[in-house]
Amino acid sequence: MRIYEVFLKADGKEEFRHAGSIEAPTDELALVLARENYARRAEGTRMWVVDRKNICVSEEGFIDANLNKSHRHNDGERVAKWRKSQRNKKSDD
Amino acid sequence: MKRSWASLEEFEKFLDHGGIVEPVDDMPREYRQAVFDFIEMHANSELMGGLTERDWIPKAPGLRHKMSVIAKTQDEIGHAHLLYMIAADLKIKTREEMMQDLFAGKSKFHNVFHYRAKTWGDQVAIAFLVDAAALVSQQAVFKNCSYGPYKRILRRIIAEEGFHLRFGEESVLRIAEGTEVQRSMFQESINDWWWPALQLFGPDSKPNDLLLRWYIKSERNEILRDRWIQKFVPLLQGYGFTIPDSGLRRNKEKDRWEIGPIDWEPLKQTMVMGGPDSARRISEASDSWKKTGWVREALEKVSA
Numbered sequence: 001m002r003i004y005e006v007f008l009k010a011d012g013k014e015e016f017r018h019a020g021s022i023e024a025p026t027d028e029l030a031l032v033l034a035r036e037n038y039a040r041r042a043e044g045t046r047m048w049v050v051d052r053k054n055i056c057v058s059e060e061g062f063i064d065a066n067l068n069k070s071h072r073h074n075d076g077e078r079v080a081k082w083r084k085s086q087r088n089k090k091s092d093d
Numbered sequence: 094m095k096r097s098w099a100s101l102e103e104f105e106k107f108l109d110h111g112g113i114v115e116p117v118d119d120m121p122r123e124y125r126q127a128v129f130d131f132i133e134m135h136a137n138s139e140l141m142g143g144l145t146e147r148d149w150i151p152k153a154p155g156l157r158h159k160m161s162v163i164a165k166t167q168d169e170i171g172h173a174h175l176l177y178m179i180a181a182d183l184k185i186k187t188r189e190e191m192m193q194d195l196f197a198g199k200s201k202f203h204n205v206f207h208y209r210a211k212t213w214g215d216q217v218a219i220a221f222l223v224d225a226a227a228l229v230s231q232q233a234v235f236k237n238c239s240y241g242p243y244k245r246i247l248r249r250i251i252a253e254e255g256f257h258l259r260f261g262e263e264s265v266l267r268i269a270e271g272t273e274v275q276r277s278m279f280q281e282s283i284n285d286w287w288w289p290a291l292q293l294f295g296p297d298s299k300p301n302d303l304l305l306r307w308y309i310k311s312e313r314n315e316i317l318r319d320r321w322i323q324k325f326v327p328l329l330q331g332y333g334f335t336i337p338d339s340g341l342r343r344n345k346e347k348d349r350w351e352i353g354p355i356d357w358e359p360l361k362q363t364m365v366m367g368g369p370d371s372a373r374r375i376s377e378a379s380d381s382w383k384k385t386g387w388v389r390e391a392l393e394k395v396s397a
Contacts, residue, residue, distance in 0.1 A: 001392070060095070
């Protein structure tokens, strides 16, 4: 038996979302069992099942390096301050 | 990938900050065992509940009810399937071992499935009172559950139990609007199932309950039980039925229902497989497992 991860796409602009996992002996049966376990009540319009062994998983901390890069998150403070000062100037006139 | 904690205190601090534990983590042994026991009992209960539901497919009155009962059966067995899968992931028992323990009377399932459902009225009382009790406690677990896979599966289970509850409510309404014979049949069912449903929440939680400490449960048993009482006393009375509790009274100052003393003896009996229907239920479940063995064999053959 293999373990498959099940993803469902609700509709329209929604992205695929992880629904859970399922054990199945073949790809074809994985689709059937995933439908019967995760999509009994129109939970989605499309479905992916992926054999878990085909998923590449990052090491713990691999993406943490990007946590502290504040230059990637311009908070707009400087411009906001300037705009506010301009508005105050106008109302003073 | 794998996280670990230097001590139980460290782990508890992680939980206190809303940490979610995943199966790959090196969780403390006691926590692993506690989560496993809890999920195993839930899985067993879904399976036993699904099998009771199945018994009523041929007996349900009318095609519409039959179809609803079939859907419920599939839901409950589906819940059991997913729960056994995440329980097995904890690597304490294999799925096969869990089934064998259940059939040997070595592992627990909810008290309500140790009683016999004799009439359709009983089945409706179960759908109404018991499913609601299960839903109340599942919602409380879901709200703050620290074990990731369980929390994710509970979201699905709760959504589906919501449908079951509506089915129960609709069935109660149909009986309430029915003949005098139907109404008195249902009153008998309430008399039989009120106390077992109420006891599903268990006795008051102990002050140092580890399930609460580790965010496996998020609310105390007595609080959940009371929430259920406050909801179901007026509901049943509203339909014109009575509650089989001579101690029941309305506390006007507190604006709450207060119940009489609870006899815990029947609950204790079910915990040691000594309920009125425990033996038959377990042997039926075992038979069903044997009869469906060919499916598992077929799947094994394809995967080989």
